[in-house]
Amino acid sequence: MRYLTWIVTLPIALIAVLFAVSNRDVVTWALWPLPFTLEAPLYLAALLALLAGFLAGGFIVWNAQRRHRRRARRESDRVLFLEREVKEAQARATAAEKRLAELSRPVSGAGTGLPVPAASATTATTVH
Known part of the structure; x- marks a missing residue:
């Protein structure tokens, strides 16, 4: 998995560096109703727009889950x-x-090995 991360990250980083070196022209950023303007290199504007899109997409996916x-x-x-x-x-x-x-433990003296007397049957005597 670690190698896969490097395989994906290195080409993207190389492309970003080549893009930055190739697009160093200065552009002016302005938001129409506001009086503010900002001058920055074109690569910075493009990479910031990509970063903002990446973060917005990540937030949308995180919120959906x-x-x-x-x-x-x-x-x-x-x-x-x-x-x-x-x-x-x-x-x-x-x-x-x-x-x-x-x-269920035996009562004291009952487990001594002596025979336990059986219940004796009582015989009834009849009177004549």
């Missing part, structure tokens, strides 16, 4: 919010699993 940048910013904020929600949900799930493990 405003809604896309706004949407991307909103979606980025939404992603951050959802990631935070996922982390909080994972923390709650971990805490719940920890509490469940604590509650």
Whole structure:
């Protein structure tokens, strides 16, 4: 990508320099209703006009992309919010699993290896 920039920039710079050297005649700039006039080299007038056009075009494109940048910013904020929600949900799930493990631990003395007595069946005696 860096080489592509140089491949494009160097010829444009060379053309601008050649244009400036070839067009050194002085021109007078005047804006009709205003009494001001300015004398400057022709190359300066042309290059300033190109620069103004470039900046105006850049501003128009930047302004046209405003809604896309706004949407991307909103979606980025939404992603951050959802990631935070996922982390909080994972923390709650971990805490719940920890509490469940604590509650399902055997009661003191029950896990000693002694047999746990089975529920005895009661027999009813009948009176005659």
